Amino acid sequence: MSQNKVKMTFHIESVRIDENGSLARCKNAEIPLDTNLAGNPNAFNPAELLLAALSACMIKGIERVVPILKFNLRGVDVIIDGVRQDVPPKLESVRYEIIVDTDESDHRLDLLHENVKKYGTVFNTVAPGTDLKGTLRRR
The missing domain is CATH 2.20.25 (N-terminal domain of TfIIb)
Incomplete structure (x- = not known):
């Protein structure tokens, strides 16, 4: 059932x-x-608001998995840059950098990044229609 x-x-x-x-x-x-x-x-203009929503999605996703992964973290910064095309008007590309203040291993950072990409609502809404790429690194 x-x-x-x-x-x-x-x-x-x-x-x-x-x-x-x-x-x-x-x-x-x-x-x-x-x-x-x-x-x-x-x-915020509409495009900036969308990018802010994307950054909030990334941070919220990290907050969601930190207790599950028992990931030790002191802080997170997200930097996002978007490029708009004129015809048709849309964000053609988005580049992001997630900077995590942590002593966790590179493997654990990769795991955190995979969780952000896999489970983010806004991330998975934006990704199919946009060239969305980025990195997650240690501060």
Whole structure:
């Protein structure tokens, strides 16, 4: 007899504030959005928001597996660079570097990186349509 798993769902509401920007709301959080055609240096534009979501996915994935792997870690930094093509508009490539502050072995770092790539929701959403490549290294 198979069990039906409840799927995780997400709900975001965004509202245009004015021609300079918008605001996204989820749970008790708000994120200002750069929806101004001229740009807004005080908010993430949609592509930057996607890349920020990717970096958060990587860090959350690491947080999820650290206790399972009994991985000793003091901190994590993620650096992401994306390249946008004009026609059709899309992120054609994304390069990332995950920097882990740890004394774990290279083998354990590779295992951590494999978990990030295999189990990340946003990672696995972005990867099929984008040239997504990166490294995980020790600080």
